[in-house]
Amino acid sequence: MNINLEKYSYQLPKEKIAKFPEKKRSDSKLLVYKNGEITHTKFNNILDFIASDSLLVFNNTRVIQARLVFKKETGARIEIFCLEEITTDKNISKWKCLVGNKKKWKAGELTKVENYKNEKIVLKSRITSSNRKETIIEFEWNKDITFFELLNIFGETPLPPYIKRDVVPEDVNTYQTVYAQHSGAVAAPTAGLHFTQEIIDSLDKNKIKKDFVTLHVSAGTFQPIKEKNVIDHPMHNEQIIFTKQNIQNLIEFKNKIICVGTTSLRAIESLYWFGVMLKNDSNSKFQIEKLYPYEKLNSNLPSLKESLIEVLEYMSKNKIEILTGNTSIFIFPSYKFKICDILISNYHQPQSTLILLVAAFIGDDWKKVYDEALSKDYRFLSYGDSSILFS
Numbered sequence: 001m002n003i004n005l006e007k008y009s010y011q012l013p014k015e016k017i018a019k020f021p022e023k024k025r026s027d028s029k030l031l032v033y034k035n036g037e038i039t040h041t042k043f044n045n046i047l048d049f050i051a052s053d054s055l056l057v058f059n060n061t062r063v064i065q066a067r068l069v070f071k072k073e074t075g076a077r078i079e080i081f082c083l084e085e086i087t088t089d090k091n092i093s094k095w096k097c098l099v100g101n102k103k104k105w106k107a108g109e110l111t112k113v114e115n116y117k118n119e120k121i122v123l124k125s126r127i128t129s130s131n132r133k134e135t136i137i138e139f140e141w142n143k144d145i146t147f148f149e150l151l152n153i154f155g156e157t158p159l160p161p162y163i164k165r166d167v168v169p170e171d172v173n174t175y176q177t178v179y180a181q182h183s184g185a186v187a188a189p190t191a192g193l194h195f196t197q198e199i200i201d202s203l204d205k206n207k208i209k210k211d212f213v214t215l216h217v218s219a220g221t222f223q224p225i226k227e228k229n230v231i232d233h234p235m236h237n238e239q240i241i242f243t244k245q246n247i248q249n250l251i252e253f254k255n256k257i258i259c260v261g262t263t264s265l266r267a268i269e270s271l272y273w274f275g276v277m278l279k280n281d282s283n284s285k286f287q288i289e290k291l292y293p294y295e296k297l298n299s300n301l302p303s304l305k306e307s308l309i310e311v312l313e314y315m316s317k318n319k320i321e322i323l324t325g326n327t328s329i330f331i332f333p334s335y336k337f338k339i340c341d342i343l344i345s346n347y348h349q350p351q352s353t354l355i356l357l358v359a360a361f362i363g364d365d366w367k368k369v370y371d372e373a374l375s376k377d378y379r380f381l382s383y384g385d386s387s388i389l390f391s
Contacts (some may be wrong), residue, residue: 001294003230003332008359009350010370018379019165021174026196029378029385031369033362038372043194043386046344050388052207054256054342055249059189059264060212062180064148065155065172070112070125076104080125080137081158082151083186083219093147094128097137098219102130116153119143123154148183158186160222160382162349175382184216184239190346190382191261211249214241215267215327225351233353235290235328240267242323244315247271250339251308258342258388262354265340269293270327272338275307278314286325293335304338332356333363343389347373347380362389 022028026044034049041048050056066082079100086094099105105127112123122142129136141150157171177192179200203210220236227233250257250268259265270288277284277292279302302310315323330353343361347370348354359366369387378385 001231001334003356005225005228005230005351008352008355008366010367010374012350012374012380016374016378016380016384017162018381018383018385019163021193021383024196025174025178025194026199028194029376030194031373031376031378031385031387033365033369033387034390036365038369040376044196044199046194046386046388047199047202047206047208050206050208050258050342051256053209054258055209055211055253056203056258056260057264057268057340058177058179058192058195058210058212058260059215059217059267060177060179060181061185061189061214061216061263062183063158063176063185063188063217064183065151066158066186067156067167068112068123068125068151068154069156070110072104072110074104077101078105078110081186081219082137082155083134085147085184086136088147091141091144093139095137095139096134099127099135099137102135112154114153116143121145121150121153123150158219160187162222162381163383179212181212182214182216182241184214186219187217187221188382189215189217189261189263191264191344191386193383194386195260209249209253211246213246213264213267215239215263217263221263221354222349223353224349225353230332230356231291231330233330235330235353237326237328238263238266240270240325240327242267242271244312244321244323247308247312247315247323251305251312256341257339258344259340260344262343262345262348262357265343265357266327266329266331268339269331269337270325270329271311272304272307273329274325275310276301278310279307282314282317286323288325288327288329290328290330293329307338330356331360333360335360337361337391341391343391345387345389346382346384347378347387349381358389361391 030043068080070078081098084096
């Protein structure tokens with residue numbers, strides 16, 4: 001299997017990368033791709049293109065204020081980007097991190113102090129191990145609050161690296177979906193940023209169903225593909241969480257399923273493959289490796305319903321109410337979608353894993369969509385405009 005990365009490139013001028021969102025979320029542009037044809041409108045008209053009795057699947061992860069800035073006594077600025085929690089016990093938490101200006105911090109503690117609700121909060125950080133790929137940092141603090149609450153006091157919004165500006169206070173809200181619920185992401189599920197509460201409230205009036213799953217988006221979503229053969233790319237791993245009701249909803253639903261963003265799509269497609277794993281081995285661990293679906297191409301695969309029933313039976317057998325797993329699923333052309341029929345998505349970086357996912361979804365017309373968006377002055381990437389893509 002060999003995927004030529006050059007086929008999934010395009011020229012993205014810097015001025016097309018949105019530095020700020022629209023003042024009103026739903027004022028963003030919306031490109032509609034259906035039956036090979038393209039039309040243009042505003043996102044606030046999106047319900048005109050969604051049939052009643054469709055199911056919208058949202059990712060309700062909440063972005064944490066994952067960027068911490070410390071100043072050493074020498075004046076050196078050290079920036080810590082919290083990537084993934086390893087352990088937390090009371091007032092101590094260990095995280096995998098990226099460290100900016102790391103050469104200036106070889107040893108010792110870094111300390112920050114803030115006043116919060118008339119109390120002095122002290123945060124200490126120290127490196128416990130480090131190599132070229134990652135740095136493990138232990139954080140310790142002096143008050144009875146969670147680490148996520150601590151990040152809300154000390155941290156900054158982790159804007160993507162391609163947004164070349166300082167964080168502003170408004171980013172706390174604008175780089176967060178209006179339905180965000182479960183803290184854990186270090187990047188926003190950006191297709192959802194266009195939804196206002198008004199649009200979500202209108203779903204019921206239009207007889208459009210909705211459901212919320214959780215995928216905690218990792219910083220790996222921005223990792224460029226550097227390998228000559230795309231499938232050698234070290235795909236990032238992300239935590240996914242489902243309730244029994246999520247799974248029951250997918251089993252019972254008979255009409256079109258619309259994923260709000262690539263993260264919702266990756267989550268529910270991974271759920272199908274977990275059912276396949278369980279059908280082969282009822283003791284399987286919920287970890288979807290990046291190429292697992294391609295290993296099963298010539299297998300006699302179960303239907304969607306059969307697969308998801310396997311998952312429900314697994315949960316019942318193990319007395320699990322909330323199913324938590326991890327996925328490194330890598331979706332590129334030749335992938336056969338099992339659940340998602342329609343995708344709402346922003347515009348992604350050239351030669352990225354997400355461009356490959358879009359190409360898998362609509363074929364070579366991905367280039368047509370992106371060329372059209374560029375020619376019509378759409379805004380690209382996280383704070384940019386949107387599309388709804390019919391497979």
